[in-house]
Amino acid sequence: MEIKFTTGPSPLGSVLVAATAKGVCAVSLRESDEGTEEYLRARFPKAELARDDVALKRALDTVRERIAGRKLDSALELDLQGTDFQREVWNQLLAIPAGSTRSYLDVAQAINRPKATRAVAQACGANPVAVVVPCHRVVMSDGSIGGYSGLPGVKKALLVVEGGWVPDRS
């Protein structure tokens, strides 16, 4: 399996987009575009990497549009590999309207597993396509941001930009 990838700047840092022949398989916000190949090699040990800025330009632009807060139909072709549970969760995340948030509990209930909140969190963390699958719209039930793998502050920034989310310091 060959994986094409490209990177580009964004208001929140460097963006990495990788895709297989089927579709986008990884999206990540990074501090810089250095270490990109290393990141991909770790995630797809058996894949051959090939930079292809042209082929992925559209995908990259779409991602950046979203980071900028513009809601678009963005029907990106995705090639997500994961367990059934994970796909169920991700699918549910895609259903979250831009600008709003859900708690891990809400998502858990939405997929008919009211007590699988923790598992949902796992799935979110396992989500390879940050931003595209809005894992950042999931917050803790008391309204606080919770954690986020990736750069500190990115999750918050995304929420603020696309939803006008206001930090709630109780």
Add this chain to the structure above:
DNA sequence: CCGGACAACATAG
């Protein structure tokens, strides 16, 4: 090679 046990996790109550 195939289970079973166990710990980790971006939680909730």
Add this chain to the structure above:
DNA sequence: CTATGTTGTCCGG
């Protein structure tokens, strides 16, 4: 602090 669901890893058979 405990219960919760799913995964990934590690070990014994």
